[in-house]
Amino acid sequence: xxISKTLINRIRILIMVxxxxxxxxxxxPMWAFGFALYCILVDIADLNEDMDELTEERKTWKSFxxxxxxx
Numbered sequence: 001x002x003i004s005k006t007l008i009n010r011i012r013i014l015i016m017v018x019x020x021x022x023x024x025x026x027x028x029p030m031w032a033f034g035f036a037l038y039c040i041l042v043d044i045a046d047l048n049e050d051m052d053e054l055t056e057e058r059k060t061w062k063s064f065x066x067x068x069x070x071x
Contacts, residue, residue, distance in 0.1 A: 016039050024032035 016036075020032050020036055023035055
């Protein structure tokens with residue numbers, strides 16, 4: 001059984017929000033906002049990696065389409 005990537009991301013976001021609320025109320029608001037900033041920066045880094053992968057795939061398909069021979 002394969003779980004979709006969007007479902008995993010939604011669960012991950014709910015967990016992060018829960019951690020943020022718990023840290024904000026029980027520990028310190030500064031640590032909670034630090035945690036939120038850390039999560040945002042990690043997501044931006046993941047987006048950059050995903051964009052690099054997509055660019056590689058696009059270049060591969062582009063070279064395949066230009067180098068293929070007709071029938």
